[in-house]
Amino acid sequence: MVNVSVPHSEVTALLEESDLDFRFHSKDDDFALKTYDTNIMGRFSCPNDECGSTGWSSKKIAITIRMYTGDKYNARVYHQRCQECKRLSQPILDDSYAERVAYRLKKWSGVEMEAPVYGGESNGPHIRSLCEGCKAGHCSEGKWYC
Template identity: 65%
Template sequence: MPPKKSKQVPKWSMHPQLHGDVSRLLAEDELHLSFYPNDSTSQCLKDYDTNIMGRFSCRNEACTASGWSSKKIATTIRLYSGGRYNARVYHQRCQQCNSLSQPWLDDSYAERIAYRLKKWHGVEMEAPEYRRKNVKPHHRALCEGCKAGHCSES
């Protein structure tokens, strides 16, 4: 009997369900882009690494960790021809059991994606002010963005 294949847990995800939020912010400057579900580095015209914020909950049922928030969720934004974009959001590992967890994202996702897309399309705007107060240390060993070389902390 062949050995069982272990289920590969994804190290990143995309969030097309948040495209409506991004789209509303882009429409303020009469920009209209569509979400591109194919994550292709070879077809990408531009890419940019940034961080967003959100909350993680450990998916390991045996783990007693209550979850954690993160102000540094590594994200790679990509622009494609034909007015298309996507964003790869990297997962983090639980500090207690090392299981991979996918985040629940806050408004920073749409804001940061829209900001970068507007910049790439020549929209003049002031840089957002990102305050760093009471920031907990970033655990590079638990961040899939760091491991992939797409986190500002890596």
């Protein structure tokens, strides 16, 4: 469970549509005004050069979005372990990251909007023992069974 460093210009652009200006809070702490667990999508590749894994995609990458005083936010992205060698892998995120973070910040800021429809076909079983979000109690899959 490491805070992934990704460009936040996409989040900023989506917030500007609603005249909101949030800065990224680089300190990943629990002193937030608001906290929300959700999931995003992305792809993983095993960092172990000796592993035979070709990588995997996931429609359930757990994240925790936090809002802090002074119009600041961050999002902790939880990693997953390789099914073959169990090494921890950092995700390559898709557009769902910026969309979900911006949606939550807009909602917390009182912006009226329709709830987005998330979904799509699952690309395989969610293996809780390999999900760092499940282990930390922040994955929607793991919350039912932790």
